[in-house]
Every structure is written in C-alpha cells, then in structure tokens.
Amino acid sequence: MGDDVTEFDQISTENLRDSAIELARRRWDLRFFWRLLGLIPAAEAAAGHEEASEASVAQLSGFVYEALSAETDPEVQEALRPFYVQYLREHGETADDVRGDGESGGPGRSTAPGNGTP
Known part of the structure; x- marks a missing residue:
C-alpha cells in the first residue's frame, strides 16, 4: 500500500466509501460486499458502539438466513x-x-x- 495510502489521505472517508462501493457494484464484486459486511460489527465495536455491533451481527445473520431460506x-x-x-x-x-x-x-x-x- 505504501505510496497509495498517502495519495488517499487527502480524500474524505465518505468519498472513499462511495467510490469503493460504486467500483464493487460495477465489477459485481460480491467478495468486497461480503468482507464489508463482516467488518461492520468490528468497526462498530472499535468505535465504541458495542450494542450496535451486536445488533449488526443479529441483523446480518438474519438477512443471510432469510436469503438462504428463500432458495x-x-x-x-x-x-x-x-x-x-x-x-x-x-x-x-x-x-x-x-x-x-x-x-x-x-x-x-x-x-x-x-x-x-x-
């Protein structure tokens, strides 16, 4: 990552998020979205939002269960x-x-x- 990191340092997190999500949509990169979903609860916990982290895990597991049950x-x-x-x-x-x-x-x-x- 080295030099690339400093290049992105001047860009807002919101812009980085929007750009990454849009790129993943265009590329149909399901792995990106899956990884992102897995990181959200940990990020919430790191930000001090323990209850939101637990709720995200429950919500995400429910979503996956529902999607799989529909198949x-x-x-x-x-x-x-x-x-x-x-x-x-x-x-x-x-x-x-x-x-x-x-x-x-x-x-x-x-x-x-x-x-x-x-």
Missing part, C-alpha cells in the same frame, strides 16, 4: 453441499453433531447403513 431449488442446494460439509469440518463438527438427537440426518436423508450418507 428452494434442490439442485442448487445439492451443488452447495460440499461447501456446507467443508465449513462444518473446518470448525470441528461431525456428522453426529449435525444429526443431533434422534434426527435422521436432515431432510430427505436417511442414516441407514449403505445409503451413501456420511
């Missing part, structure tokens, strides 16, 4: 299955943890031996 295409959900499994494994979850007490392994899934379900 009903079984083919899309199956295409995302490896992503879900990877995330759960990376965080130390097992099939038994996910299955819970008395569950059959999720909708449309049986835990019967030999059916290919982990």
Whole structure:
C-alpha cells in the first residue's frame, strides 16, 4: 500500500466509501460486499458502539438466513453441499453433531447403513 495510502489521505472517508462501493457494484464484486459486511460489527465495536455491533451481527445473520431460506431449488442446494460439509469440518463438527438427537440426518436423508450418507 505504501505510496497509495498517502495519495488517499487527502480524500474524505465518505468519498472513499462511495467510490469503493460504486467500483464493487460495477465489477459485481460480491467478495468486497461480503468482507464489508463482516467488518461492520468490528468497526462498530472499535468505535465504541458495542450494542450496535451486536445488533449488526443479529441483523446480518438474519438477512443471510432469510436469503438462504428463500432458495428452494434442490439442485442448487445439492451443488452447495460440499461447501456446507467443508465449513462444518473446518470448525470441528461431525456428522453426529449435525444429526443431533434422534434426527435422521436432515431432510430427505436417511442414516441407514449403505445409503451413501456420511
């Protein structure tokens, strides 16, 4: 970043924000928006707004949950299955943890031996 940082020092934060968001929109840069959403609660906490930080986490998780719940295409959900499994494994979850007490392994899934379900 070096020299670039001093170049941007003379620009207002509001202008930087607007320019970055507009660039990300033009480039369809979902990663930028995802990263930004992840940083907002931490920035609120750093600014001393602890309650707003907690509210942002709740609001963002609710938004994501609602967006994912709206997706009903079984083919899309199956295409995302490896992503879900990877995330759960990376965080130390097992099939038994996910299955819970008395569950059959999720909708449309049986835990019967030999059916290919982990």
